[in-house]
Amino acid sequence: xxxxxxxxxxxxxxxxxLVGGDLSAYExxxxxxxxxxxxxxARPASTDEVAEVLRLCRQHRVPVVPQGGNTGxxxxxxxxxxxxxxxxxxxxxxxxxxxxxxxxxxSAEAGCALADVQAAAAAAGLLFPLSLxxxxxxxxxxxxxxxxxxxxxxxxxxxxxxxxxLEVVTAAGEIWHGLSGLRKDNTGYDLRDLFIGSEGTLGVxxxxxxxxxxxxxxxxxxxxxxxxxxxxxxxxxxxxxxxGDALTGFEVMSHAALALLARELPQxxxxxxxxxxxxxLEISDxxxxxxxxxxxxxxxxxxxxxxxxxxxxxxxxxxQALAFWHLRESIPLAQAQAGLNIKHDIALPVxxxxxxxxxxxxxxxxxxxGIAVINFGHLGxxxxxxxxxxxxGVAPAAFLAAxxxxxNELVYDAVQRRGGSISAEHGIGRLKRDxxxxxxxxxxxxxxxxxxxALDPQGLLNPGRLL
Amino acid sequence: xxxxxxxxxxxxxxxxxLVGGDLSAYExxxxxxxxxxxxxxARPASTDEVAEVLRLCRQHRVPVVPQGGNTGxxxxxxxxxxxxxxxxxxxxxxxxxxxxxxxxxxSAEAGCALADVQAAAAAAGLLFPLSLxxxxxxxxxxxxxxxxxxxxxxxxxxxxxxxxxLEVVTAAGEIWHGLSGLRKDNTGYDLRDLFIGSEGTLGVxxxxxxxxxxxxxxxxxxxxxxxxxxxxxxxxxxxxxxxGDALTGFEVMSHAALALLARELPQxxxxxxxxxxxxxLEISDxxxxxxxxxxxxxxxxxxxxxxxxxxxxxxxxxxQALAFWHLRESIPLAQAQAGLNIKHDIALPVxxxxxxxxxxxxxxxxxxxGIAVINFGHLGxxxxxxxxxxxxGVAPAAFLAAxxxxxNELVYDAVQRRGGSISAEHGIGRLKRDxxxxxxxxxxxxxxxxxxxALDPQGLLNPGRLL
Numbered sequence: 012x013x014x015x016x017x018x019x020x021x022x023x024x025x026x027x028x029l030v031g032g033d034l035s036a037y038e039x040x041x042x043x044x045x046x047x048x049x050x051x052x053a054r055p056a057s058t059d060e061v062a063e064v065l066r067l068c069r070q071h072r073v074p075v076v077p078q079g080g081n082t083g084x085x086x087x088x089x090x091x092x093x094x095x096x097x098x099x100x101x102x103x104x105x106x107x108x109x110x111x112x113x114x115x116x117x118s119a120e121a122g123c124a125l126a127d128v129q130a131a132a133a134a135a136g137l138l139f140p141l142s143l144x145x146x147x148x149x150x151x152x153x154x155x156x157x158x159x160x161x162x163x164x165x166x167x168x169x170x171x172x173x174x175x176x177l178e179v180v181t182a183a184g185e186i187w188h189g190l191s192g193l194r195k196d197n198t199g200y201d202l203r204d205l206f207i208g209s210e211g212t213l214g215v216x217x218x219x220x221x222x223x224x225x226x227x228x229x230x231x232x233x234x235x236x237x238x239x240x241x242x243x244x245x246x247x248x249x250x251x252x253x254x255g256d257a258l259t260g261f262e263v264m265s266h267a268a269l270a271l272l273a274r275e276l277p278q279x280x281x282x283x284x285x286x287x288x289x290x291x292l293e294i295s296d297x298x299x300x301x302x303x304x305x306x307x308x309x310x311x312x313x314x315x316x317x318x319x320x321x322x323x324x325x326x327x328x329x330x331q332a333l334a335f336w337h338l339r340e341s342i343p344l345a346q347a348q349a350g351l352n353i354k355h356d357i358a359l360p361v362x363x364x365x366x367x368x369x370x371x372x373x374x375x376x377x378x379x380x381g382i383a384v385i386n387f388g389h390l391g392x393x394x395x396x397x398x399x400x401x402x403x404g405v406a407p408a409a410f411l412a413a414x415x416x417x418x419n420e421l422v423y424d425a426v427q428r429r430g431g432s433i434s435a436e437h438g439i440g441r442l443k444r445d446x447x448x449x450x451x452x453x454x455x456x457x458x459x460x461x462x463x464x465a466l467d468p469q470g471l472l473n474p475g476r477l478l
Numbered sequence: 479x480x481x482x483x484x485x486x487x488x489x490x491x492x493x494x495x496l497v498g499g500d501l502s503a504y505e506x507x508x509x510x511x512x513x514x515x516x517x518x519x520a521r522p523a524s525t526d527e528v529a530e531v532l533r534l535c536r537q538h539r540v541p542v543v544p545q546g547g548n549t550g551x552x553x554x555x556x557x558x559x560x561x562x563x564x565x566x567x568x569x570x571x572x573x574x575x576x577x578x579x580x581x582x583x584x585s586a587e588a589g590c591a592l593a594d595v596q597a598a599a600a601a602a603g604l605l606f607p608l609s610l611x612x613x614x615x616x617x618x619x620x621x622x623x624x625x626x627x628x629x630x631x632x633x634x635x636x637x638x639x640x641x642x643x644l645e646v647v648t649a650a651g652e653i654w655h656g657l658s659g660l661r662k663d664n665t666g667y668d669l670r671d672l673f674i675g676s677e678g679t680l681g682v683x684x685x686x687x688x689x690x691x692x693x694x695x696x697x698x699x700x701x702x703x704x705x706x707x708x709x710x711x712x713x714x715x716x717x718x719x720x721x722g723d724a725l726t727g728f729e730v731m732s733h734a735a736l737a738l739l740a741r742e743l744p745q746x747x748x749x750x751x752x753x754x755x756x757x758x759l760e761i762s763d764x765x766x767x768x769x770x771x772x773x774x775x776x777x778x779x780x781x782x783x784x785x786x787x788x789x790x791x792x793x794x795x796x797x798q799a800l801a802f803w804h805l806r807e808s809i810p811l812a813q814a815q816a817g818l819n820i821k822h823d824i825a826l827p828v829x830x831x832x833x834x835x836x837x838x839x840x841x842x843x844x845x846x847x848g849i850a851v852i853n854f855g856h857l858g859x860x861x862x863x864x865x866x867x868x869x870x871g872v873a874p875a876a877f878l879a880a881x882x883x884x885x886n887e888l889v890y891d892a893v894q895r896r897g898g899s900i901s902a903e904h905g906i907g908r909l910k911r912d913x914x915x916x917x918x919x920x921x922x923x924x925x926x927x928x929x930x931x932a933l934d935p936q937g938l939l940n941p942g943r944l945l
Contacts, residue, residue, distance in 0.1 A: 461932040
């Protein structure tokens with residue numbers, strides 16, 4: 012290892028290689044669930060330096076853990092505790108390489124913070140719509156490696172749908188110059204989408220060209236109270252039909268989720284009262300505020316008439332709109348305050364959501380009376396954060412120790428029966444690797460393993476993650 | 479081969495295997511550019527039968543050419559003339575398996591004609607937006623295997639962007655059950671997008687789940703006369719800004735293209751006169767015809783004010799709208815009537831289009847004075863059909879024989895210098911295989927070959943195409 016580290020230090024310089032000292036910022040994720048120990052931390056400043064790192068790793072057979080903002084939720088970007096894995100941080104590669112206004116696209120390096128990508132687009136009068144809670148620290152490279160989702164997926168898609176081209180360093184230390192501003196390119200296999208979502212196991216993304224969009228003239232937000240999840244799904248259909256692509260947000264919160272919020276964060280106002288389900292709708296309008304408001308009012312009137320909405324409130328100003336979003340975004344914090352819980356990030360066909368929730372809620376109550384389901388998420392995408400908390404009076408830690416495995420099995424079995432996904436937007440990493448091996452279509456797993464072997468024959472790229 | 483054919487006949491029955499007789503419908507493409515000779519034609523009726531065919535091919539080392547509607551333009555779906563390749567026609571697998579209205583999705587088999595997929599969506603009150611000239615005979619499987627484009631890509635994307643999940647038979651004859659109605663699924667490598675656009679070289683697509691959309695309330699079409707390509711690009715930016723996602727079509731036609739149309743098809747009316755560039759715009763509105771018209775009028779007024787449009791005509795009724803589209807869609811026919819020409823299906827960043835065309839037109843005139851460039855295409859996607867015709871008085875066949883290679887080199891070199899693609903939507907097949915090998919990023923080619931070897935180690939799937 013001495014030879015490896017000294018060769019690495021020679022190539023990267025003092026700023027580019029951290030050996031010894033306090034490496035904890037690189038060795039554990041921000042939730043501190045996956046602490047590890049790194050052999051060292053490489054911090055290359057250019058794509059050529061990333062290629063040098065990977066060539067040396069290959070030569071010395073050193074496993075590499077690529078890392079962006081280290082905000083992932085599944086343990087994909089921190090080293091294990093063997094002390095043999097090199098962390099490859101993209102933090103110094105954070106340049107926006109350029110904005111092409113006429114092509115409505117932008118190129119930036121992997122270590123560029125998502126908020127900085129958004130800001131560069133805004134400075135050119137355009138919108139980069141990817142938006143996540145961690146956008147201040149998560150990076151474009153990490154967003155792509157995990158195919159990040161967030162709150163604007165309904166209209167603009169995941170990170171994958173926003174990407175036009177990639178620059179990637181392969182396991183062999185070669186650079187694929189795949190940056191591209193093209194909307195159409197049918198010249199061979201779709202390598203771009205193969206690297207997107209591969210969690211650093213097939214190559215290291217060093218830069219990307221991303222789609223931008225015109226800034227909407229106005230955004231309007233509303234809360235709607237629905238008597239059932241079926242009614243919320245009907246509202247989604249109606250909203251799609253009447254607002255078309257202007258519908259950019261459709262989030263759902265269960266009664267239990269809002270009740271938890273009222274208990275844990277009583278300072279937050281809840282304008283629509285105690286509905287069984289509350290939907291947050293957002294419309295982004297290309298014309299004017301008046302037009303957006305007319306569309307929204309027409310939609311909500313029609314929804315009340317059809318019986319899928321009982322009550323609704325349209326935000327009167329930006330501050331109120333932010334307050335509505337803040338309600339939705341504070342649920343995880345309220346959950347954290349209430350103690351540990353069993354998190355699920357599942358996706359289902361929208362048509363399967365209501366029956367799944369009815370079946371699952373009943374099964375969990377039968378399994379453990381008094382159990383609390385905190386259910387919320389991106390209903391427009393079929394993505395629920397179906398989280399499960401201990402019954403009142405039961406210590407969360409003891410609850411998790413006793414029931415996490417059984418509850419995961421109940422939930423994932425039901426998800427699988429209905430053609431769903433056990434990881435809608437968070438990825439696999441270390442957290443769900445065994446679950447994936449047990450549940451994924453075996454032919455798909457075989458294909459994935461063949462691809463991994465073809466592209467990383469020595470198995471040095473983020474080993475133990477995903478596959 | 480006798481053992482192979484008799485085993486195959488046993489599995490597929492008389493309707494499922496054609497040996498001998500007139501197989502020409504399967505042996506040559508519809509433009510008759512790639513005639514070949516098949517060992518036989520397998521016509522499986524189910525996914526299990528496709529798997530049987532591929533297992534037998536593997537066992538007997540028989541190369542397979544998957545075939546859908548056989549409407550491709552690059553020779554990807556017909557056998558070579560060796561008489562050793564089995565054509566695997568998906569024509570009997572044409573069932574729409576189901577429409578999920580609440581999930582706004584549809585599942586259909588690979589052999590289902592595109593028009594039948596559109597009709598099934600329409601019958602459920604929804605829109606399947608993929609639309610091509612050959613939609614009456616091209617098939618969903620072929621659309622996906624080639625990542626087909628068409629006229630609605632600007633808003634809805636290529637076949638790739640419309641696909642949620644696939645069912646695929648691998649080279650080993652295994653079935654990957656990847657049909658899925660999920661909008662989000664981060665459980666491993668993106669196999670779906672790897673098979674899409676792989677032209678039958680990695681596996682055989684047998685069915686797909688596709689996204690549907692709400693039917694727009696109204697569609698309006700306009701023609702706008704622009705003084706330059708720069709002005710047309712400025713109009714595109716303005717239209718995006720003002721119409722947002724309602725902008726579903728933005729096609730461009732050069733003066734020479736419309737002049738050719740006037741000569742060859744004089745019965746077609748050309749309402750905007752002899753502009754340097756004519757743009758066809760389409761707006762699909764979720765609200766009403768009145769709203770669409772107001773948006774369009776506002777947009778065109780603003781465009782005239784800014785000087786990017788000289789004159790414009792909004793279609794007054796559906797018939798006129800169809801006539802506008804008919805103009806655009808008749809250019810290839812006018813070209814065919816005028817004789818052979820050198821076709822290019824190129825993509826460029828939108829910002830590079832005007833300088834590319836200026837440079838290329840000048841270079842071609844310098845190369846051969848009097849040469850005619852018939853330039854038209856999907857400007858909104860950066861995709862031009864930059865076709866080149868013989869100077870007046872020169873026989874087309876002689877022109878092609880003498881100049882095709884040199885002109886392709888001129889065009890493709892310039893495309894490459896500007897970060898473009900030599901195949902925007904038609905694919906590679908046999909036509910551009912050597913061009914791809916010479917021009918594609920060598921690291922990308924290496925990755926593609928590694929993937930091909932991993933998924934089809936015997937090289938039996940559509941050999942000689944793409945790679």
